[in-house]
Amino acid sequence: MKNTYQHKLEILIDQANQIILGKPDAIKLAVATLLANGHLLITDKPGVGKTTLANVIAQLFGLNFKRIQFTSDLLPADITGVTIFDQEQHQFSFHQGPLFTQLVLADEINRATPKCQSALLEGMEERQVTVDRQSHKLPSPFFVIATRNPDEQSGTFMLPDSQLDRFMLGISLGYPDRAAEREMLLNPDPRNKLESLDPILDPDLLVQLQGAASEVTTSGPLLDYLQNLLAFSRQDPAFQSGYSPRAGMSLLAVARAWAFLERRDHVLPEDIQTILPYTRHHLSAKDQGTDLSQLLLTHVAVP
């Protein structure tokens, strides 16, 4: 059973690779995040294909997809929706905002005001939004891919650490390699291809897959290793702040998903080591220059 799931996932990843050229790691990590029921943060310059990635994923997973372009004048209500008095029916009714979809691409999240950001982040964590003291459940599955420009660019608001922590993985796409870029130059518009894509999964199947992935075995020694990592990040003087308990849980969840993608029924330390570099946003260093994930990878012993 699991193998047929995994086969489907492999086909999915394969298809995504046909459209987003030269980024197999990013695609696999995005799929893993989705399997682990987490949110993805993409930090990169404009125009490297962040939106395409989100699009492709939504298409292939058969999810409803909405894109919110964050700007400095965006209001929280623009995301969550508003309560409007319906004069015909003489009652207030809630008009859902763009957040009410299965996959949200929050583009350039750091250009919005903190108030707006927190509206999004509440939705990410609680999977519901509260408008006028009324809670509205967000659809399930619910998955946010947020992109942000590197912080040094002007006109941006820094995301607070506590909010960054809610993203399971943080990746960056980077420039395509030479061959991939040539291909892109020859076929400038991938959207045609995109439209012709058939969904491979559907939301129900995704929920099943998530359940299967969460059953991957994590043995005592593996948990020992994970805890060693967490403890090291909290104790070592090079770290300003280490992994939060939530970060630890999401690390384990995504490691499970990764092992699942690798067609294994158990997590190996290597899985954790593979995804560790993409969890840097959970950490902050005393000295900006230090490569914290490298520090963790070399100094923490595998038991």
Add this chain to the structure above:
Amino acid sequence: MRSLTSRFSWRKNNKLNNHDEKPKLIESTPGGLRLLLISIGLLTLTALPHFGHLRIEIMIVFLALVGYRCLAAKYRNLPRNRWVIYLSATIGFSISAWFYGPPFGRDPGVAFLVVLLGLKSLEITSRRDVSIVIMLGFFTIMTQFLYADGVSWTIPMIILVGGLMWLLAQMEHAEPQTFMLGDIKLVGKMFLQALPVVVILFYLFPRLSGSLFLFQGDGNSGVTGLGDSLKMGSISSLVESEEVAFVASFFDQEPPPPSERYWRGTNFWVTDGREWSRGGHGVHLISKERTIVEKKYTYEIELQPNNQNWLFALDHPGQAPKNAWLQGDHHIINKEPVKSEIRYELDAVSFDDSEQLLAAEERLGLDLGKTEITPRLQKLVDSFTDQAPSSIAIANRALQYFNQNEFVYSLSPPLLDSNAPVDEFMFESQTGFCGHYASSFATMMRQADIPARIVVGYLGGDYNPRSNQIVVRQSHAHAWTEIWQEGQGWIRVDPTAAVAPERIESSIDLNGSTGNNGQVLFSSLNLTGFKKFITEAIWIKDSIKAKWNRWFINFDRDRQQELLRSLGLGNLDFRYITIFAFLLALTIITMVSLLIFRREKKPLDATTQLSLLFDKKMMSMGLARGKSEGPRDFQLRAVKAFPSQKSELKDISNQLIRLRYRMQGSSEEVSHRADTNQLVQLKKAIKSLNIKP
């Protein structure tokens, strides 16, 4: 609920199966017979060396007792009740008392002990009984070392101790005949653990002087060495012996060249025409006051027992060692005959020429006793003395005579049985060895009115460059002469040199051996090829033996004193004993407390141990797992590094991964759940990995 049915018959089995019964007869337990026979075999071995010193009757009693026990194991109806044991005890102890008397002192005690050992072996019933007999076995081994020849049994007896310890361990098992190999390993481990204790105690445990009991060692007999008289032919039997007479160590100095290696034992002054001897109780000449010109060598001699009371020395000893006296004729008399190996240090010096001839020396040195001088011998002596200017000139003429006539050096000369053996040797047989030449030369010198004496001792020795020692063997025994030359004193003349000069430069080669007609082939030191290799091997062997002697066999109170001084521990006195006892107590307390109060490490569970074992094994093969390297990365790396063992490595690491990462729960829980057989198999597989990188 399981035993509800069986409860109905509870009356039948309310007897506990392991208490009311008598201890089981060892041979009727599974595997017990083999264990019993091994025990008796080893116990017999503990008594075996005593065949050398106990009366055969005692040994027969012993063998009869253990033999009977073995037979009783096969034929179960042989009586072995207490009457049999009382009877054998009475007979055994009576025989021991008949030959040795009451069991006090060494020999009677040992005889008693051996009989007791036999009786106790006869008594063995249960496995536990074996333990007490093994204790007696230890004691029997110990008594072996109270005899001088016990030394050679050291190594075999230590192995035997290992065997007995193994037996003790076997006796403690729930089932006999299990863990035979495991117990061998365990005993080996225990020997290694005991080693530092043995070394420390052996060298640092204060050696107290003297005996603490009244009975002292019985004498030595049958030792070889030079006799105290020289008949024509008497040395020849010695010459064939490769036994070591003594070893001289020169420490960091150059040893004397071969031509100077004349080791004087004693001097023979008195002759009756056939035999030369020291005369009566020996000649005692007072030491002369002489001026030392040069101190040539300082050396130490380890002398094997020879039952004579003289000590060997290079010419000329400057001073006598402790408990010995230097005589006027340069030989050293020990206080008592050398019955066990002794060590002494000596200087070799040279004196100025102003030596005075003592009246006694002149009288003894010219006395020919009842020697029969035949006319032709007289004529020959006259031809030497004719117009000769000095004693040396006369001696030289005599040597020339030996050299120019057809004298042959042989270790198997014809018998000289006439009344005038000197005459017979000089004119008829003309064949002989050092003794013949020395005695005829000395006789002729005395006849020519020159004071002369025979010196016996050793000539040469095997030099071992490894240890800077000269090993002198019985085959180096030699006799030469000294004559008086006015103005020069006593000078050494070796007539053998005139016949066989090689004898001085090299030693008799007993391996190449006496060729045809007893002609001796001499080996010289410029060796080649295989021979050189052999010599080298012998040197190494000897130097090991020298170290063994120095640090084991002859380690005594004096050596300990030296050792303590060099370690800065001061003198071997009451203070040291106190300090030693204190340190010993302190060490034991520290060890015990380290054992008990060391930081408690949680015992590792089996799967963790196995994975550590694998890492260690791979490290020993040159591939260390990185500190933060995951198991699969390591597996890939290992397979790449050792492609020849690909499948084994893959299999082992897959199994480890399965145990450590595929099973839910902590590794302790997994270890509890896991199939023990599989773990043991895996451990074996890891251990049997063996790849040279």
Add this chain to the structure above:
Amino acid sequence: MSLFPESGVDAPSGRIWDWLQSLTRTVETESNGVRVVRPKQVYIFPTRYGFLYCIMLIAMLFGSNNYGSNPGFLFTFLLTGLGLAALFQTWKNLVGLQLSSARSSPVFCGQPARFEVTVKNVDTVHKAGISCYPWKNKFFMSKAIDLPALEEGTLVINKPTASRGQMLLGKVCLTTRYPLGLLRSWVYIQFDESCLVYPSIGEVAEGFDYAQDNQSAKSSTKVDGDDFAGHKTYQDGDNVMHVDWKAVARGKGWNLKHFEDQKGEEIWLHWGATSGLEFEQRISALTKAVVQLEKAGKSYGLSIPGEKLQPSSGANHQHLCLKALALFQA
């Protein structure tokens, strides 16, 4: 009453001794239910042979000194070193052992209670000659076991029973003399498990009279009465309970004891029916009746103050009856 002495032959008892014992270290149960022997908990002392060995060493030392024998010294010191190594090994033979909790099945009073404890050797070298006994009762030294590397074995601890009810296993001494038998090391282990002890059936007069039971008109028979109607050959499917085991043991083949009235008769065992006896004897009498009725394959019920078991038969029913009797308090 008991076949076995309650207090051991070896251990002195008394207030001071008990106080000393309270100071000793005891292996405790850890959070995961396993008992692990820790280094600090192990005691060690020479055995008789150990003392003999020491005396022998001293004699050897004098002998070697007397004869100035270096091999003698070497040998003496070798044995000393080996003795010390044995000290370490004997100690190590217990350290790290893991013990499970004690399992037991009910026994009748007077029979020794039988507790089974699984001992696991988590070390990669073998351990051997390990046995144990209930504290102060060396007489009940268990059979020794050997444990190969990473394997486990079962120790059977027998403890005498003197009265019915739950009997606590309590303190147990785990001990070994391996490897050389010169030293004994031991640890104390506290077991909180207990064994159910059925009442004794040892000394009850025969002929317990059910006739006094006025509620059952048909119950005027005695257990050893006429109902027994002879033997019938055993066939597959017959109730094994009715096999005449004594006859089987005598080699007379498998026969069934045939009872005329195996069905339809219910016997009630009433507390009141034993009124002529002392309290404990009344319990014993009922116990014996239960055992005999069960053996006879009858259907019986038990009624004692505070407990009433409806008539039935079978091993489980017997167990319930006996348990009720075992735990019955006046």
